[in-house]
Amino acid sequence: MKFAERFAGLIGVVLFLGLWEIAARFGWRNPAIMPAPSQAVWMALATIPPLTLIEHVAISLWRILAGFALGASAGVALGIAAGWYRPVALISRPFVEILRPIPPLAWIPIAIVWFGLGEPSKIFVIFLGTFFPVFTSATRGMASIHPSILRAARTMDVDGVRLLAKVAVPAAMPDIATGLRIGFGLGFGVLVAAELIAAGRGMGHLVMEARQLGQLGISVFGIFLIGLVNLVADQQLAAAIRRTVGRWHRF
Amino acid sequence: MAAAIEIGGLAKNFVNDAGPPVLGAVDLTIAENEFVVLLGRSGCGKTTLLNIVAGLEQPSAGIVRVDGAPVTGPGAGKGMVFQQGALFPWLTARRNIEFAAVNRGVASEAAGKLADELLALVGLAGSEHKFPFELSGGMQQRVAIARALALDPKILLMDEPFGALDEITRNEMQDELLRVWAQRRKTVVFVTHSIWEGLILADRVLVMAPRPGRFVLERRIDLPRPRRRSDPTLVALYDEIWTCLRGEP
Numbered sequence: 001m002k003f004a005e006r007f008a009g010l011i012g013v014v015l016f017l018g019l020w021e022i023a024a025r026f027g028w029r030n031p032a033i034m035p036a037p038s039q040a041v042w043m044a045l046a047t048i049p050p051l052t053l054i055e056h057v058a059i060s061l062w063r064i065l066a067g068f069a070l071g072a073s074a075g076v077a078l079g080i081a082a083g084w085y086r087p088v089a090l091i092s093r094p095f096v097e098i099l100r101p102i103p104p105l106a107w108i109p110i111a112i113v114w115f116g117l118g119e120p121s122k123i124f125v126i127f128l129g130t131f132f133p134v135f136t137s138a139t140r141g142m143a144s145i146h147p148s149i150l151r152a153a154r155t156m157d158v159d160g161v162r163l164l165a166k167v168a169v170p171a172a173m174p175d176i177a178t179g180l181r182i183g184f185g186l187g188f189g190v191l192v193a194a195e196l197i198a199a200g201r202g203m204g205h206l207v208m209e210a211r212q213l214g215q216l217g218i219s220v221f222g223i224f225l226i227g228l229v230n231l232v233a234d235q236q237l238a239a240a241i242r243r244t245v246g247r248w249h250r251f
Numbered sequence: 252m253a254a255a256i257e258i259g260g261l262a263k264n265f266v267n268d269a270g271p272p273v274l275g276a277v278d279l280t281i282a283e284n285e286f287v288v289l290l291g292r293s294g295c296g297k298t299t300l301l302n303i304v305a306g307l308e309q310p311s312a313g314i315v316r317v318d319g320a321p322v323t324g325p326g327a328g329k330g331m332v333f334q335q336g337a338l339f340p341w342l343t344a345r346r347n348i349e350f351a352a353v354n355r356g357v358a359s360e361a362a363g364k365l366a367d368e369l370l371a372l373v374g375l376a377g378s379e380h381k382f383p384f385e386l387s388g389g390m391q392q393r394v395a396i397a398r399a400l401a402l403d404p405k406i407l408l409m410d411e412p413f414g415a416l417d418e419i420t421r422n423e424m425q426d427e428l429l430r431v432w433a434q435r436r437k438t439v440v441f442v443t444h445s446i447w448e449g450l451i452l453a454d455r456v457l458v459m460a461p462r463p464g465r466f467v468l469e470r471r472i473d474l475p476r477p478r479r480r481s482d483p484t485l486v487a488l489y490d491e492i493w494t495c496l497r498g499e500p
Contacts, residue, residue: 152339
């Protein structure tokens with residue numbers, strides 16, 4: 001059953017690529033504007049040395065991991081604090097609510113001035129993309145702990161920091177985990193966009209550079225690559241969550 | 252018999268102690284190992300009364316003594332079982348119970364042994380490694396009872412513990428509770444809005460009326476357990492209590 005369901009999904013992918021392939025080969029007939037998937041892959045593999053390709057993927061992954069690690073830890077820590085200590089919530093809420101709706105990409109010009117064209121500017125915008133959803137989810141997770149759980153803990157003489165660390169934070173983990181996944185997805189999107197605009201390496205840069213050189217096939221390949229890498233990374237994160245929080249919580 | 256719980260002139264107003272009264276001036280003395288049931292409709296103040304005894308809420312006036320000492324906060328000898336959702340979902344059944352034991356200073360190895368013992372007592376041997384979401388509602392409440400017992404409390408406070416269960420499971424759990432109580436004698440204060448539940452379980456039933464919460468009927472039930480619902484004494488008591496409850500606005 002499980003296998004059959006996966007197989008059904010595969011049919012969708014094959015069908016989509018197949019139709020694209022047929023349309024590109026027999027419809028438009030101009031691979032410079034609409035390359036077939038097979039042409040895109042062939043073109044990329046023939047043009048780009050494997051090591052360069054790996055380097056593009058690796059640098060993007062490094063940026064996302066660094067930015068995500070910073071954004072997620074800050075978001076979790078501050079979100080927990082704001083969800084637990086009322087003064088922290090009162091101080092941070094308006095500040096966060098003002099910054100949250102700003103698209104992280106809007107920060108790129110400023111980030112370049114502050115951090116230059118190197119890695120820190122990219123990591124900064126990923127940080128912004130990750131921080132807010134993680135912060136919001138962690139705060140919500142802390143606020144929506146079933147009151148009976150906290151009462152039960154108090155009847156067991158658990159209070160203060162112990163109540164926070166041993167009871168409240170574990171209780172909020174499902175929401176925190178969901179926030180991490182949303183934050184990762186957003187961070188990844190922000191990364192690729194940042195690389196399109198201002199980078200000399202990375203998957204986003206690969207897409208942009210190929211278009212400027214008129215090698216649209218490589219751009220198409222780069223887009224596939226971004227989707228695939230994001231998918232694999234997200235699956236890893238989802239699996240890690242399933243192995244931990246997922247053991248005791250149905251998402 | 253010594254008094255396990257003494258409640259004197261207890262009153263509670265919501266909204267800064269001057270709001271509408273939730274609990275009138277209530278007096279009640281509960282003997283050691285007595286099983287007392289507080290019965291009444293929603294909003295009659297029975298849960299508030301229980302929470303004050305537990306030390307989870309502060310009274311506006313009056314005093315509660317447990318074993319002669321005034322209650323100043325939760326913990327220390329007062330175990331509590333809630334309606335549902337109070338188990339820690341990230342801990343297995345066994346670890347939930349261990350958590351309670353370790354918190355009152357039991358060494359972790361002894362806590363594990365105690366947890367196994369209590370799991371067996373509530374009929375859950377074999378389910379120790381299951382997480383709460385893998386257990387049925389009735390099994391979750393068995394764990395909750397075992398967890399409260401792991402605190403080795405003198406008094407057991409139960410806030411509609413079977414209120415979320417279907418009737419069949421609920422009746423089973425009432426029998427189970429009596430079986431456990433027979434083995435581990437405790438003073439029990441049990442809140443419910445089921446008349447039959449009160450009649451099946453209690454040494455003494457106190458019927459409460461709202462605004463302000465107060466006792467309007469008190470009946471001692473000296474019948475041996477397990478009790479049958481067809482018992483004429485219980486049927487007569489049911490009618491009397493129902494008439495009393497129905498008479499309220």
